[in-house]
Amino acid sequence: MATPTDLTTDLGALRERAEEHLRALAGDGARLREDQWTAIHALVAERRRALVVQRTGWGKSAVYFVATALRRAEGAGPTVIVSPLLALMRNQIAAAERAGIHARTINSSNTTAWEETYAEVAQGRVDVLLVSPERLNNPEFRDRVLPELAAGAGLVVIDEAHCVSDWGHDFRPDYRRIRSLLHDLPDGVPVLATTATANERVTHDVAEQLQAGDDRADTLVLRGTLERESLRLSVVELPDATSRLGWLAEHLPEIPGSGIVYTLTVSAAQETARFLNEQGVEVLAYTGQTDPDERRAAEDALLDNRVKALVATSALGMGFDKPDLGFVAHLGAPQSPISYYQQVGRAGRGVERAEVILLPGREDVQIWEYFAGLSFPPEETVRRTLDVLAEAEGPLSPAHLETRVDLRRTRLEQMLKVLDVDGAVRRVRGGWIATGRPWTYDSARYAQVAAAREREQRAMLDYIATDTCRMEFLRRQLDDPEAVACGRCDVCTGRYWPTEVDAGRREAATDHLDRPGTPIAPRRQWPTGMDTLGVRLSGKIPPELRADEGRALGRLTDIGWGSELRRVLAEDAPDAPVDERVLQGVVRVLASWNWEERPVGVVAMPSLTRSTLVADLASRLSSLGRLTPLGSLSYRTGRGPGTRRHNSAMRLEQVYSELVADPELQERVAESQRTRPGPLLLVDDMVDSGWSLTVGAALLRKAGAPRVLPLTLATTGG
Structure with missing residues (x-):
């Protein structure tokens, strides 16, 4: 660490040193923007609390790195940055190291290095410590590390600060812990909060939380224009999922550079990535379910332009830093214009032109309702x-x-x-x-937040339908006082992407989306604490009672079969025999099922709401597959499990107390195994928690079935 110096009384010298640190960080041609200098001066010379609301790529990270260098030169402690994503942390550490700032991180992926990091902080060898918000509520970190860290910090930074506010589009409860951190900071420790996406309400809320006490000076708020001159906003409205996939396969290769294709669900990301790769467009899927090492490899592949795009959920959002990102496309609309602006802001930071394309779907509103x-x-x-x-x-x-x-x-x-x-x-x-x-x-307040969310959803639909400038629309949603027509979007220029889709691409998309079948993973462990509910089940489910891996025709969130399944299984849909298209899809699932041994019989799950549908599906599969129809499991009281419980343990208790294999069914299963031994299909309309099929399979295994193969129309997973 440098010898302590005091530049706070000589503003000219302070700015000169700030410019030097900026050049070390960003290159010889870099110069501080006036608002960057205002923020740095407030933090270093005045020890104030500041909120910087500026567009992505403006240079918010430069403010806290330059302020860190200046504070450390004065002999202050390390800067503590609360940062939400590992991708952001990696980029920030790399930038800091280039500027001669030694940065370390504490997060769930490097637990073995925590003690070493704590020791380095204590020895004064760390300039910047990046902490994930989840760490703030870890008991050991909160009680052992945080008080000492906060007391000795030279600067505290809250990155992506809109997450602090429950009015924000990406509110995170872990971020609320920051309120306590700020309240307990010693006087004279400056605080900087930064975000690219906050309207006036969120800005005001975050500024109040930063102040953290009536006796503190008001938070300095520096809010700039949200204009992004490189972005070319467009909306392409197409009739169905096959058209949208075909359109992407046809047009992504035409767009210069690499980019991101956002989807609303995990299953849509996976499905889209598979199709685009089949069509020769090299992409990788990136979701919250992707293995952390695979996610990092995918990020690196995009950064190095080794793939055309990542097909991602919102798991790839804040903090991904690729200045030359050439496009952001959305397969389905996010439920908030503010969230949409945040995601499209990843593009065009270091290039003159970047395409931003929204392909909305009719199912978007249903997905919003689920969330x-x-x-x-x-x-x-x-x-x-x-x-x-x-x-x-x-x-x-x-x-x-x-x-x-x-x-x-x-x-x-x-x-x-x-x-x-x-x-x-x-x-x-x-x-x-x-x-x-x-x-x-x-x-x-909760009602007001819910109402605000509904207004945002209506605004997103208005964005799709608007006949005025799209950039101006988004900027007004963010309360940008300088919002004016951009002159670049499809509405402003009158230049729209074509909506015709190549027949071959469309046919390929139809074939891809029409492929049925998604696995149903078997439950292997009973929930903890079931004895509290009067159910004596614990530990691993014995292999002799366990179901095999099953199959569903599709996920409710699929962009292919999902639309059909949402229609058939809607709460207000009539209980009718299975229609021919769905039946043929299930038949194709069975035909492609790579089982070790073909099933010999069919058992239906009982249903109080879709008894006709489930019974008809089981009967027709028995006939088409020449399988022995064995009837149905039943409910002990005839009333069923009751209103569906939300969590795993309570749902299991409901099912376990009601679902039975009556003596007649047990005898039919035993007799069928004597005459024609083999696995049984267990048929239902939908799998959610999986406990109905798990308990049903255990009952059939007890009755003599050597294996049970669950088969449903839909799964809610993904």
């Missing part, structure tokens, strides 16, 4: 969680809470993080505890 169901739970559920924790003798893990609170794991954990920041619960070793502190359910 809307992941909002903050109702008050009754939250109170139930607090009561359960208060009555527990010690910490409860999310797995144990699932046996008492009817929420899926992801939504349960999100709720707990919000309650943690609100002070109602606390994460400790072994799980979660209640603090006993009073807590109020802010129903008005």
Whole structure:
């Protein structure tokens, strides 16, 4: 670390040193923008808290790296950067090292290096420490490391700060922990928050949270124009999924450079990537389900222009830094214009022209509605969680809470993080505890946030249909006061992408999307804590009771069969015999199923809502496949499991207490195995948690079936 110096009283010398550090970071021709200098001056000379809202590529990271170099020269402690994505961390570390700034990171992928990193920080050998927001609520990090780190920090940076606000398009509960961090910082520690996507409401909310106390000076807000002169915005409306896939295969090779194709779901990303590769367009899929090493390899492949595109979900978003990205296409519209602007902002940072193309789908609104169901739970559920924790003798893990609170794991954990920041619960070793502190359910705010989300969705539909400048529309959604017509988008120029799709490409897309079949992975482990629900199941499911890997015709989120399946299985769809197209799709699933032994019989799952559909499907498969029809499993009371529970443990308890193989079915299974031994198909309309098929398979295995092969029309996975 350099010898401490004080430049804060000589602004000319301070700016000169700031310019030197910028050139080391960005090259000999780099010069500070006025707002960059204003932010640096506020942080270094005035020790203020500042919020910088500037477009992607403006140079926000330069502000905190230059400020870091200047603060370290004064003898200040390291800069702590809270940063959301590993991709962003890697890019930031590389940029810092080029400028002579030693940076280290603490995240879930480098746990073995944490102790070494802590030691380096203590020895003063780290200039920048990047921390993922999830670390802020790790008990050991929060209690052991964070207080000392915060007390000794020379600068605190909150990157992608719109995540702090629940009004933001990408609100993350882990980011709310930052409020406590900021409140506890010693006086004189400057704070910088940065984002490229915040409207006035989010900006105001984040600025208030940065202030963290009435006795502090107001947050300095530096908000610039969001104009991106390189972007050419277009919308291409096509009638169906086959047209959209065919269009991509035809036109992506025409666009200079490499880019990103965004999809709304994991299954759509995987399906699209497979098709484009079949058509000779070299791409890689990139989703939240992709292995971390594969994700990094995919990022590197795009950075090196070794692939035409990554076909990605929003998992590839904030922080991916490729200045020469030539295009961003969306197969399906995001549910917020602000989120859309954030994603398209990845393109065109270092090139004169980048294409931004939106191919909306009719199913987009249905997908938005699904994600809307992941909002903050109702008050009754939250109170139930607090009561359960208060009555527990010690910490409860999310797995144990699932046996008492009817929420899926992801939504349960999100709720707990919000309650943690609100002070109602606390994460400790072994799980979660209640603090006993009073807590109020802010129903008005949650309702307002939900209403804001609905307005954003309507605005996204308006963007698609607008007959005015698209860039101006997006900038107005972000409350950009300088928004004017761009003169470059398809509306401004009158130059639209063609909507005709080559017949061969369209036929290939039709063939691809018409391929049926997606695996159903068997359950191998009973949920933890089932004895709490009166069910004596624990540990691994015995192999002699386990189902084999099954098959579904498709996922509800598929861009091919998904549309057909959403129609057939909609809540208001009539319970009717299976239609011929769907039946033939299932037959093709069976024909392509690479099983070890062909099934010999068919058993139907009971259904209170689609009994005709499931019974007809089982009967017709028996006839077409010359399989023995063995009838159906049944419900013990005849009423069924009741209203579907959301989480795994409670759903299993429902199914386990109701689903039975009556004596007649058991005898038919045993007799069929004596005369024609072999596996059985277990047929249902849809698989969600998988517990109905798991319990059904166990019942049939007990009755004598050597193997059970689940077969459904749809799976909700992906």
